[in-house]
Amino acid sequence: MDCVSPPVPPDVVGPLARPIAVVNATMRCGELDLHFRADPALPCVAVLYLDGGVGLINRDRFAQLMAGPFGYGRALWEKTPAGRTADPAPMIVAEDALVVDVCEQLGRRDRTRRYDDVLVRRPGGQLARVSAARLYEALADLMNHQAVRDPLSGLVNRAQFLRGLAAACRDAEHPGIAVVFLDLDRMKQVNDTLGHNVGDRLIVSVARRLGALAGDGDLVARLGGDEFAVLTRIAGGARADLSAAALGERFREAVATPDPALPAGAHSTASVGVAIGSAGSDAETLLREADLAMYQAKRAGGGTVRIASATGSQGDPLPGAGDGIRGAIDRGELRLFYQPIIGVNDGRVWSVEALVRWLHPQHGLLTPERFLPAVSQAGQLPALDRWVLERACADLAAWEAAYGGRAPRCVNVNLTVETLNDADLAGSVLATLRRAGLAPERLRVELPESADLAQLRGAVDQLRRLRDHGVGIVLDDMGAGSATLRHLSVLPVTGIKIDRSFVARMLDSRNDHAVVKLLGDLGRSVGIEVTAEGVEVDEQLTWLRQLQVPYAQGYHLGMPAPADHLTGLLRTGRRQAAATGAVGRHRLQPLPELQDALPGDPAVRS
Template sequence: MTSVPGPEPVDFEALFHQAPCGYLVTDDGGRITAVNGTFLHWSGYSLPDLVGSAIQSLMPVGDQILYSTHCIPQLGIAGAVSEVAVEIICADGSRRAALLSASRSPASGQQPATVRIIIFSAHERRMYEKELVSALRNAEESEARRAEAEHELQRLALQDHLTGLPNRAGLKAKLDGFLAARRAGQGTLAALCIDLDHFKAVNDSLGHAAGDELLVAVARRLVPAAGKQATVARLSGDEFIVVDIFAGTDEATARAARLLDVLRAPMLIEGLEIVTSASIGVAVAGEDGETMDDLVRRADIAMYRAKSLGRSRWELHQPAESDPTADRLRALAELRHGISDGALRLHYQPRVDLRTGLAVGVEALVRWQHPSRGLLAPSEFIGMAEESGLVRPLGAWVLEETLRQAEDWRIEDAGGSRLEVAVNLSARQLNDPGLVPMVEHALRLRRTDPSLLVLEITETALMDDPGGALDQLMALKDLGVSLAVDDFGVGYSSLTYLKKFPIDELKIDQSFIMGLGTDTGDAAIVTSCIDLAHAVGIRAVAEGVETPGQVQVLRAMGCDYAQGYHFARPLPAPLLREWLKANSQGQRPDSSPVLS
């Protein structure tokens, strides 16, 4: 007859000393006789500090333990205690053994932790050893589940949920080994920043599910191709990074070239064959004080340079290469200070009546007096101002300063008593709900006759949102101002929309004026623009007029107004004042070269 093995003997001492929970044992008088290492680690006490001490010196005893919470600070447990609970393990009617469970908040950046402390007397151990062992095992199983859950949370926090690769935080966690190897002189540390070309087109055309499938496929290709010791991570979106120790710069760039070839091979995404490519930036670790963030940032800079040079290539970061993002932020800060500190300037270009040769208005053109680069034309900063939202305060300043200057000319009557002033509006301003109140405030502030203000909007800006643009233009017309379509002929507006807009003049783009007298095609376009303007009852204005021949042709075509270098370059207010005086007296004013 085969005997059935009995239960394994209970190893109480092993449970006690190896447990992940903190244990204290007291004698029947409440003096501590044993402490395990976990409790010493949690509490900060040493073994001699505790053995022989009364448990009362650490915490209340008896029934008080059921509702007392200040015992935890007395034990020296680090972190803020958010919960204290007591579970009865066993009782003999007068004495209790209790499991004290307390949750503590972790140190910064760590995962939540749980503190468990079990207190029992030697007497209780003898009487209820089986129950105590069961309770200790339950506590340890609970602790093991908590530790497993904590480990899973840490893993998820360091891993990209889509590809399974390390994320940015996971990359940092893996880099100690690379830094140590570099310090030990085992090779050259380099980062390869990889960004897919035209990934947005996949998302837009096939959907985000297809985009995700493509990212997973890219990750699966990168890992084996990057090298056995390399770390491949997904930083964000379609941007990946490879970090490894190389024999030198040449090996790092050769690896980049190989990764490009791997990624160029077609991939099957949702039944379609997708051919993709990537731009890769390579950065080699420099001085010992450089951080991994610095290295990754330099690889990112090189990657953007690869994109700007045509994509589907790698570029090596050069030490003198600047960070375009940092440069842009620096330029934005400079522009913001320039607006607030009075570094903007206005130059004015006259608009001439082609029948009389007399000035009928001026166009205000903003300049920026940069502290180190000198006087900058609008093309150097208007785009940046539009993207950042700085165009709103910039535009408000231009309008108010233009109206202030126009008021001065009228007071001086330097040929400018009825001079129109034209101010450009950007597409961003046209979509700004605060535009009309801003114009109304400026007109009221300077007591300007609204009919003397011309607001110029590009044809492209009008057609970005025809419905919204029409509402804004109608509200501006209600203020009494005039409206002009700038750069006409290079956009894509329809005659239907043009007829609906409350426009007062068309400004024919200078690219067509340049060919007058030599290009029959340009002549036909300019004639059509002038005829169109007159057909809908508005003025035609030619931009960029530079020669007497162009003036002669425009007059013959019946063009109303013109502006350009033939008449005057954009001039600062003092020089324009002199020009206006000479022009009002029928003289040919002198126009010295000024930044246009």
């Protein structure tokens, strides 16, 4: 369980820049040729003109010039001033320029200059250079880092914590593990009385103290808001509860100790829950148990520690769900909820994403995390995928019959790795579309965000066949998780979804704003559809419109809800009045028959 974090990659070009040779524009090309010959590692030189301008001579282009037709280049050019052969308008940036901004500028350059070195002007006018390849590598490092980090605290985020926890649950060499879940008791009071800026400082202070207390192999995360978690090893056996209690007390005391760097009153105690696991435990269940134990500590008055009970909770995966999914299909207990994907410019319901739920006769409405792990273990995911695909296509056909051109243009269906690796995937999907009476262009297949490229390579031929027939292939969570730029060169992708983490921070972070713009520009340049996920406020939608990102999805645009609840949207075919161009808040409400099973928004979230 090695959770050591890599160093933070630089987000400005200064640390990436290297020295560059500088020559006068009056130097003869023959003399410059000797410099290049003497130093095979010299990639380029900067050229200073008499008027103070700066040019750039690329080694490869200069070598081609000096070779010339029939080998007479040197004879033709050796006495010519080097300044006449230079690029007179190279890209020059300050050393504090953001890597994402510079990469965006590179992408807009003429193709013949897109991979030229970039000149970096240091204080005092000194010049340096950085290659385009190094900039793109730095951008990839930044995207990978931001995908797993909480921007305020610097700790890992929830998704990365779950990945680390899942790996620990598979590690038989260290069978005893513990999850410590902490929630600050006074966060609201600090924000209300001292302001959110001080509240942010409290978050950073707590993160620093938790990180200092954690061991070398521990993983510390900010799960969101004022919630933190720590993954650590623990001794098993009969005394495990005592060890867990002592562990929880250590972290509780670390938070409760006032930080002298904070203003008076800007401190908080913490409610702490600890769950004990071992090799073979389910990661999400273990985290949920620690969460429930924390709520027990909160109900006890806060500032205390509770250990998770071995009896589990209402959020545990449902026993027997894997073997029972066939019966659930036969009995009509499964439901599809749909979340709208909206056209950013016109507000039309362009597509809907199908999300499965189980209306269980004893346990009520179950979200996927309650039954998918067991369904996977039982080998029943392909059967579930087939049902979702059939139902989604049938629903879209029904909307087509009822609303004609106002129906969604297509439906997005998530397929698991097990289904994607079916040798007859394309034939099965196309047959489903024929039975529903839908053209292949009406379906978008979403690739699972948890799958890496190695798992998806076997499905390339089948996906290409689907794409050739018109079915869309969408890469989910672009920029985070397993989805990388490499996927675009291997898989027959026709669309991408920008990960919600970038959209969530685009209003406050120049980096995330630039990443959203970069992915939007990338989609336009290679001809693929781009959807921004996680739109929560109208300001995000306004910026997406300015950045020309064509499609958006999120709770602000519509919660996942049963098919019947799209009626209000489909009657008009849009969310906004064309006369105003304003996009307002719209929440979908549950069907009356599901009202008891859906007490509020959290129950219907995907």
